[in-house]
Amino acid sequence: MTKVCVIGIGFTNFNPITPDMEWKDIMYEACQKAYVDAGVDPRRDIDSFITCAEDYWEGFSIFDEFVPDQVGALLRPCCTVCGDGIYGLGNAAMQIQTGLMDVVSIEAHSKVSDLLTYGDVVLHAMDPIYDRPVSGPVERPNYAGLPSYPEENPKPLVGSSDETDRVHPYFLAGLEMQHFLKTTGTTEEECAEVAVKNKKNAFLNPYAAYEAKISADHVMKSEYCFKPLKRMDISPNVDGAVCFVLANENIAKDLGIEPIYLEGFGWSSETPWLSTRGMEAEYARKSAEMAYKMADIVQPTKEIDLAEIDDRFTYKELQHLEALGLARKGEAKTLLKEGVTEIEGDLPINPSGGSLGVGNCLEATGLQKSLEIIMQLRGHAGKRQVPDAEVGLAQAWRGLPSGSGAVAIFRRG
Amino acid sequence: MENRKEEKPTYPKYAPGTHVRTSDIRDKKITYTWWEPEIQYAWSLGNAMSKFLQGLKEGKILGVHCHKCNRLIVPPRSFCEYCYGPTEDWVELKDTGTINTYSVSYLDPNANRIEEPILIGVISIDEAYPKPMGFMHYFGEMSKDEIHIGMKVKAVWKPEDEREGSINDIKYFKPLGGGE
Numbered sequence: 001m002t003k004v005c006v007i008g009i010g011f012t013n014f015n016p017i018t019p020d021m022e023w024k025d026i027m028y029e030a031c032q033k034a035y036v037d038a039g040v041d042p043r044r045d046i047d048s049f050i051t052c053a054e055d056y057w058e059g060f061s062i063f064d065e066f067v068p069d070q071v072g073a074l075l076r077p078c079c080t081v082c083g084d085g086i087y088g089l090g091n092a093a094m095q096i097q098t099g100l101m102d103v104v105s106i107e108a109h110s111k112v113s114d115l116l117t118y119g120d121v122v123l124h125a126m127d128p129i130y131d132r133p134v135s136g137p138v139e140r141p142n143y144a145g146l147p148s149y150p151e152e153n154p155k156p157l158v159g160s161s162d163e164t165d166r167v168h169p170y171f172l173a174g175l176e177m178q179h180f181l182k183t184t185g186t187t188e189e190e191c192a193e194v195a196v197k198n199k200k201n202a203f204l205n206p207y208a209a210y211e212a213k214i215s216a217d218h219v220m221k222s223e224y225c226f227k228p229l230k231r232m233d234i235s236p237n238v239d240g241a242v243c244f245v246l247a248n249e250n251i252a253k254d255l256g257i258e259p260i261y262l263e264g265f266g267w268s269s270e271t272p273w274l275s276t277r278g279m280e281a282e283y284a285r286k287s288a289e290m291a292y293k294m295a296d297i298v299q300p301t302k303e304i305d306l307a308e309i310d311d312r313f314t315y316k317e318l319q320h321l322e323a324l325g326l327a328r329k330g331e332a333k334t335l336l337k338e339g340v341t342e343i344e345g346d347l348p349i350n351p352s353g354g355s356l357g358v359g360n361c362l363e364a365t366g367l368q369k370s371l372e373i374i375m376q377l378r379g380h381a382g383k384r385q386v387p388d389a390e391v392g393l394a395q396a397w398r399g400l401p402s403g404s405g406a407v408a409i410f411r412r413g
Numbered sequence: 414m415e416n417r418k419e420e421k422p423t424y425p426k427y428a429p430g431t432h433v434r435t436s437d438i439r440d441k442k443i444t445y446t447w448w449e450p451e452i453q454y455a456w457s458l459g460n461a462m463s464k465f466l467q468g469l470k471e472g473k474i475l476g477v478h479c480h481k482c483n484r485l486i487v488p489p490r491s492f493c494e495y496c497y498g499p500t501e502d503w504v505e506l507k508d509t510g511t512i513n514t515y516s517v518s519y520l521d522p523n524a525n526r527i528e529e530p531i532l533i534g535v536i537s538i539d540e541a542y543p544k545p546m547g548f549m550h551y552f553g554e555m556s557k558d559e560i561h562i563g564m565k566v567k568a569v570w571k572p573e574d575e576r577e578g579s580i581n582d583i584k585y586f587k588p589l590g591g592g593e
Contacts, residue, residue: 018457019457020457020459020460021457021459022456022457022458022459022461022462022491023456023457024459024490024491025459025460025491028491028492032497041497042497043495043496043497056452059452059454059456068494069490069492069494070492070494072497074494074495111456111457113457114454114455114456114457115452115453115454116453116454116455117451117452117453120450120451120452121452124448124450124452128446128448129446132448
């Protein structure tokens with residue numbers, strides 16, 4: 001089958017707020033850099049353009065109408081995928097493998113600072129009959145310093161006039177964390193160490209927004225939001241954009257680019273029934289199985305050199321490590337404790353700083369993680385370089401309240 | 414087959430259906446759930462659009478060039494969608510143009526009939542190029558019988574103290590008089 005390569009990457013800095021830039025500007029910046037990196041002219045050399053975006057985050061119905069100009073796709077094949085950026089990589093790879101397209105651009109971004117009522121959008125993703133009525137936004141969980149709501153109307157009335165017994169929809173992460181701690185024998189302190197590690201890694205990453213030198217004690221002393229989940233267990237939101245250029249292997253060779261192959265990808269979705277579905281990230285296990293098979297990976301722990309996995313909440317990194325088969329059930333905490341998942345360890349996890357260190361960039365999360373893998377495989381990761389990295393895995397979850405996610409596996413040629 | 418022909422149909426050929434009325438919902442004759450989202454955005458405008466809106470506040474229509482594609486673009490943007498290069502060289506444009514297309518609109522946003530139709534359309538700004546290049550706006554001081562494609566028009570601005578950096582700082586476009 002046609003082999004698919006990454007021939008270009010481009011990205012903006014990740015910042016809590018970007019009042020100086022329009023959402024089109026950050027998309028343009030990331031795409032322009034990716035096209036220069038690949039050495040291609042989008043108006044001539046790129047056959048197809050994919051943006052991964054969700055209308056509600058953007059504030060536009062039919063957001064795909066607003067995409068072509070800033071990604072270079074005017075009057076060219078262009079579409080959006082309503083999902084994480086890794087879904088876009090998979091779709092692009094399939095377009096290339098069919099032979100229909102040779103070079104495809106994939107873009108994803110977050111301009112979450114433009115969204116004043118983040119909690120309401122998360123809430124609006126919950127089932128309106130069974131789940132939404134027990135939840136409601138109390139405060140915008142974006143620590144960017146912007147007011148949640150106008151002063152004269154500090155808490156909007158949602159669903160009914162009674163707002164006294166409502167909780168922010170992030171309580172769902174509290175439910176899952178409680179389950180994770182119980183079933184794996186992990187402690188809150190052990191989860192806190194994920195934030196310590198990732199925020200420390202972020203110091204070595206010039207584009208990360210939330211680097212910090214903290215101890216587990218800092219996390220433990222941050223206030224409970226949804227016990228056992230504390231404020232510092234939650235990745236804060238961030239603005240930013242990432243663009244990838246994928247191509248048929250032959251094109252990469254013609255361009256004289258040392259190929260990095262997209263060896264495998266997979267995706268999977270849980271039922272939306274929150275009270276029925278599993279709480280062990282089955283979507284991550286299934287999508288990894290699909291990707292491992294495609295990439296001929298039999299023993300992930302031995303064959304994968306580093307991974308960027310979804311850490312939108314601290315416990316998620318540990319839960320996903322186990323679901324991806326990179327740790328046995330209940331052993332993720334031990335790997336963390338023993339330093340295995342540090343940059344200098346045997347299986348570095350989230351050397352970029354992850355979402356806890358870089359920030360939660362919504363649908364761009366998977367591309368931010370893939371970006372780090374590509375920089376590592378190219379040997380361009382600077383002070384956080386993992387030596388001799390050849391195979392890397394990127395995984396993203398679609399965030400609360402979803403049970404969907406995707407995996408991509410890259411290999412240096 | 415013969416038997417089947419003689420069978421009476423079990424459903425009418427044409428089923429008009431039953432309309433759901435507002436009263437059915439109010440009286441809870443049907444099952445439903447109701448949700449009113451409180452969702453708000455405040456979009457940062459970036460350099461190009463901010464400068465354009467600042468211009469409108471000052472009573473000016475600003476445009477920007479893409480020299481590579483030989484375009485004088487209005488509303489201005491930070492990059493040219495044709496060549497994908499950055500734009501440069503800002504200029505002030507005259508507030509006159511030509512009606513590119515229009516519609517005489519009789520319905521309000523809730524689809525209620527309105528007595529005096531609203532004239533709305535696209536204006537090609539005279540000094541911008543290539544045509545069509547301009548923006549959408551209302552038309553005034555003309556009747557629905559007078560308006561036509563190719564009509565020369567001029568902006569009618571709000572008084573300076575009422576302008577706030579919005580496309581509505583222009584109230585509407587009126588017919589361009591002979592002396593203007």
